[in-house]
Amino acid sequence: xxxxxxxxxxxxxxxxxxxxxxxxxxxxxxxxxxxxxxxxxxxxxxxxxxxxxxxxxxxxxxxxxxxxxxxxxxxxxxxxxxxxxxxxxxxxxxxxxxxxxxxxxxxxxxxxxxxxxxxxxxxxxxxxxxxxxxxxxxxxxxxxxxxxxxxxxxxxxxxxxxxxxxxxxxxxxxxxxxxxxxxxxxxxxxxxxxxxxxxxxxxxxxxxxxxxxxxxxxxxxxxxxxxxxxxxxxxxxxxxxxxxxxxxxxxxxxxxxxxxxxxxxxxxxxxxxxxxxxxxxxxxxxxxxxxxxxxxxxxxxxxxxxxxxxxxxxxxxxxxxxxxxxxxxxxxxxxxxxxxxxxxxxxxxxxxxxxxxxxxxxxxxxxxxxxxxxxxxxxxxxxxxxxxxxxxxxxxxxxxx
Amino acid sequence: xxxxxxxxxxxxxxxxxxxxxxxxxxxxxxxxxxxxxxxxxxxxxxxxxxxxxxxxxxxxxxxxxxxxxxxxxxxxxxxxxxxxxxxxxxxxxxxxxxxxxxxxxxxxxxxxxxxxxxxxxxxxxxxxxxxxxxxxxxxxxxxxxxxxxxxxxxxxxxxxxxxxxxxxxxxxxxxxxxxxxxxxxxxxxxxxxxxxxxxxxxxxxxxxxxxxxxxxxxxxxxxxxxxxxxxxxxxxxxxxxxxxxxxxxxxxxxxxxxxxxxxxxxxxxxxxxxxxxxxxxxxxxxxxxxxxxxxxxxxxxxxxxxxxxxxxxxxxxxxxxxxxxxxxxxxxxxxxxxxxxxxxxxxxxxxxxxxxxxxxxxxxxxxxxxxxxxxxxxxxxxxxxxxxxxxxxxxxxxxxx
Numbered sequence: 001x002x003x004x005x006x007x008x009x010x011x012x013x014x015x016x017x018x019x020x021x022x023x024x025x026x027x028x029x030x031x032x033x034x035x036x037x038x039x040x041x042x043x044x045x046x047x048x049x050x051x052x053x054x055x056x057x058x059x060x061x062x063x064x065x066x067x068x069x070x071x072x073x074x075x076x077x078x079x080x081x082x083x084x085x086x087x088x089x090x091x092x093x094x095x096x097x098x099x100x101x102x103x104x105x106x107x108x109x110x111x112x113x114x115x116x117x118x119x120x121x122x123x124x125x126x127x128x129x130x131x132x133x134x135x136x137x138x139x140x141x142x143x144x145x146x147x148x149x150x151x152x153x154x155x156x157x158x159x160x161x162x163x164x165x166x167x168x169x170x171x172x173x174x175x176x177x178x179x180x181x182x183x184x185x186x187x188x189x190x191x192x193x194x195x196x197x198x199x200x201x202x203x204x205x206x207x208x209x210x211x212x213x214x215x216x217x218x219x220x221x222x223x224x225x226x227x228x229x230x231x232x233x234x235x236x237x238x239x240x241x242x243x244x245x246x247x248x249x250x251x252x253x254x255x256x257x258x259x260x261x262x263x264x265x266x267x268x269x270x271x272x273x274x275x276x277x278x279x280x281x282x283x284x285x286x287x288x289x290x291x292x293x294x295x296x297x298x299x300x301x302x303x304x305x306x307x308x309x310x311x312x313x314x315x316x317x318x319x320x321x322x323x324x325x326x327x328x329x330x331x332x333x334x335x336x337x338x339x340x341x342x343x344x345x346x347x348x349x350x351x352x353x354x355x356x357x358x359x360x361x362x363x364x365x366x367x368x369x370x371x372x373x374x375x376x377x378x379x380x381x382x383x384x385x386x387x388x389x390x391x392x393x394x395x396x397x398x399x400x401x
Numbered sequence: 402x403x404x405x406x407x408x409x410x411x412x413x414x415x416x417x418x419x420x421x422x423x424x425x426x427x428x429x430x431x432x433x434x435x436x437x438x439x440x441x442x443x444x445x446x447x448x449x450x451x452x453x454x455x456x457x458x459x460x461x462x463x464x465x466x467x468x469x470x471x472x473x474x475x476x477x478x479x480x481x482x483x484x485x486x487x488x489x490x491x492x493x494x495x496x497x498x499x500x501x502x503x504x505x506x507x508x509x510x511x512x513x514x515x516x517x518x519x520x521x522x523x524x525x526x527x528x529x530x531x532x533x534x535x536x537x538x539x540x541x542x543x544x545x546x547x548x549x550x551x552x553x554x555x556x557x558x559x560x561x562x563x564x565x566x567x568x569x570x571x572x573x574x575x576x577x578x579x580x581x582x583x584x585x586x587x588x589x590x591x592x593x594x595x596x597x598x599x600x601x602x603x604x605x606x607x608x609x610x611x612x613x614x615x616x617x618x619x620x621x622x623x624x625x626x627x628x629x630x631x632x633x634x635x636x637x638x639x640x641x642x643x644x645x646x647x648x649x650x651x652x653x654x655x656x657x658x659x660x661x662x663x664x665x666x667x668x669x670x671x672x673x674x675x676x677x678x679x680x681x682x683x684x685x686x687x688x689x690x691x692x693x694x695x696x697x698x699x700x701x702x703x704x705x706x707x708x709x710x711x712x713x714x715x716x717x718x719x720x721x722x723x724x725x726x727x728x729x730x731x732x733x734x735x736x737x738x739x740x741x742x743x744x745x746x747x748x749x750x751x752x753x754x755x756x757x758x759x760x761x762x763x764x765x766x767x768x769x770x771x772x773x774x775x776x777x778x779x780x781x782x783x784x785x786x787x788x789x790x791x792x793x794x795x796x797x798x799x800x801x802x
Contacts, residue, residue: 027761029759029761030761030762035762037761058777058779062403062800062801063402063403063785063788064778064781064785064788064789065785065787065788065789065790065791065792065793065797066403066411066788066792066797066800067792067797067798067799067800068799068800068801069799069800069801069802070802071801071802072800072801073801082800082801083402083403083404083407086801087801087802088802089802092802093802227802341759342759344799345799346759346792347789347792347797348761369761369777370761370762370763370764370777373763373777373779374775378779379778379779379781
């Protein structure tokens, strides 16, 4: 695998267009009654035709046996080694709520929690307070004034919020206050490097003031913080691949991940049809499009096999909108598997179609896990998808003399 | 591939049980008369059924083209990069004779050899003296008193023995005395680092005193030493995988390799049936079992194709003892290939079955090299077997946010 610098040296700008369609949580597991996965169950004539015309394979987002979070799953698809480039929990949380995070910010994931009179945590999630209650409490916490930094406390869902410290000389190299168990007190946050001393001091100051502010708000009478992190400094896809890339994603976290690698975020409606229409509308303006379909993953996480099948069928039905654009390269795959049977992300490899004029066809005639397992691309790491897409768009020069 | 530290961060303890059945030297080569390997020739209905119910693939113990010794073959299966974690020849020799080696010991592999009047080596193996003769000579050598360390000289087989130096401030960073050719004198052993000065001095003192002791014992009138090494400091499987692991192996070297990674060694009888019965007996007490079958490798090394076939059939016949335990994950594979046609370990990849409730089935219906080559797991490095087994036992949390 080439380094990003080596890739930079051979990539070249051209008018050829690449569309990367990411069906989140695409891969599944067979339902015992039928021995068919969600994708095998779904009626997908358009995807099957694309599989026939393209070359297929199976990708491992991180490596065999490893279940990826959303960040490593997407970074790999964008061509970034997910073991080398990591995104902290706090940053991912603020990306997920469209918060305009700055490079000097330190972000942490927060939980409202319940402590008893002795100060010991009795419920790490404060009984999962309603999101509306959360919003009110975050407003109160936002009024806290810290010595040497601005503070943003932004509600997420139920007991979850994000805390952002904005100031000079901050670092995310700070331990969690969340003890990850009940019956003990929230932990003092400690700097893990000298440059993190200020951030740790601010975090402890915030926790102390939050405790005072929340004293009368049982069960949400304290906060727990974890995943302190800063915006990772990634080379952009413009730098590496010389791409003028755009992202179409209805869910904030995926817009955030695309922003991390320098893609332009296009405004879009929430449905799959809206997203595909957004692609059609902006097709002339960019040479790379990342299109993200979220609901397949949500259905998988809910354990709703049939709902996931329906999402896949909806993608299939709308696929001609993309096909009609006749992109030079069309990649259809997922960032990881989310089998409805497991109700969670999983480690299973993900089927992939790479369609281009320059594919050496294989015998796969159907878009499914078993069919793609015998595809000509074989089984390979997701981080190699971008080089393959670039090559098939004739956007990569020869490596070496 | 995750580092062991990254693996440590996502592994979690659970009651789920993993059985790793290692059929030593499993892979073979086709006999010209039938074009079938040992495994294809063997009648193995139970393994074939397991292959149908599980997912299959082919593993490379080290990398393509590389023939592994027993140590890298097993370390890879235990999840340790065999190119990074190495076991010295001396240490492997003492592991192979159940010698209770300590962390501060330095061990070397020894040969009795023949030297002429000028002191030049004329036979590096002293005419392969009988093992009984070896035992007597080792007893004499054990009486040698060294200045600053205890000495253990332990017979192995024919001309082979192990020399163990036990003392403070020793290091295995010492050159060999074995010149690996005849017609030259045994070499002075030299420290390769300042910390190895004492060990080198002891080794030369031992060689000189051994020469005096053996003067009248032609053809075994001198010793050659090589592979000076210390017990490698490996993180344990308890640390990395949070496993309470046990090893069942009739041969000392494999118990030694399992001990290296912190497995508990279970007492067992020598036959395959004994070993499987030991598994049944102790099944409640551990969550990971390494079960080692040696005779397949021995038959391969002897060039006895039919004997190897019989060992494989015996494993198959006894397999229901393991199946009945209904482990959450059952992996059947080998540490390397030992084709009877080559009478030696070889570089050929090794077939593997991974059985679990969470496998996405493939179309493999038979446990053989060609069938497993088309399995859904594809061809992959053996070091990824543990992550896969852990994932299928649901013992790995998500990687990354």
